[in-house]
Structure formats: structure tokens, C-alpha cells
Amino acid sequence: MKRIALIAGTAALLAGAGITAADAAGGQPASIQTVNIGNCTTEGAFVSCSVQGDIAHPLSISVQVWATPAQQIDVTWGDPCVNGFTSGDRNGSFKVTAGATHKVTRNIPLSQGARGECTPIVLVNPNGTGRIHVILFGRN
Helix, strand or coil: CHHHHHHHHHHHHHHHCCCCHHHHCCCCCCCCCEEEEEEEEEEECCCCEEEECCEECCCEEEEEEEEECCEEEEEEEEEEEEECCEEEEEEEEEEEEEECCECEEEEECCCCCCCCEECCEEEEEECCCEEEEEEEEEEC
16 A cells, blocks of 8 residues: 555645656657648549658658459559668568458568658559549658
């Protein structure tokens, strides 16, 4: 019981001084933000969506796609990044089947230099006629 009172008293003392538990432990509280890099919606036959944008210091970059009606979608991506004199570029592609009730999200691997500025690009092509949606986002 004395231990609980000691912990509660210490927490109250720190809070009264405006110090959080993270500050008392010597670290800053993590502040991860989700950043909307870009999005695209289009419809018809033989259509494609391309999304490109910038994100500083990304921890991750992801793309979410879906289509109506549900169909197979080809996704091609690139991730050029620059950090001072270090730069890198990764690219690749994947196929997914996605629909309005089955949205698919995939991570895009970060390239060397991702501690600086990245300019990811995603090109999406459906294999049928309909509407496609693309959201490119990251966390930093």
C-alpha cells in the first residue's frame, strides 16, 4: 500500500511541475503523424491513376487501392529518396484483387536516403472497366 502511495505521490509531484512520465524517463513522447501524400479516383475503360508527392523523414509509405466492381489491379511504384549526399531509389510492382468492401493496403519499401526527403510515385491500372481509387500516404 505504501508503494502505491509513493508512486501516486511521485506522479502528482511530476504532474504539478509540468513533467510527463516520458520527460522524467529522459525521452520525448513519440509523435508519429500520418501524412496524405496524394490520391486519385477515375473511372472508365483502359484508365489509370498516378499519384506522386513528397514526404519528409518517412517511417513508412503505403498505398491503398480498391475498385468497383471488384477486379484485379496492377500497381507499379517507385520511391526515390535523398538525404544530403545519400540517395536511393527502389521500385517494384504487385497485383491485387480489390473491391469496394475489400480495400487493399501495401507498404512500399523505403529506399536509402529515406531519412531525408522522399518523392514516392504510384501508377495503378485496373484489368477491367469501372472505378478505381488510390490513396498514397506515409507516416513520419
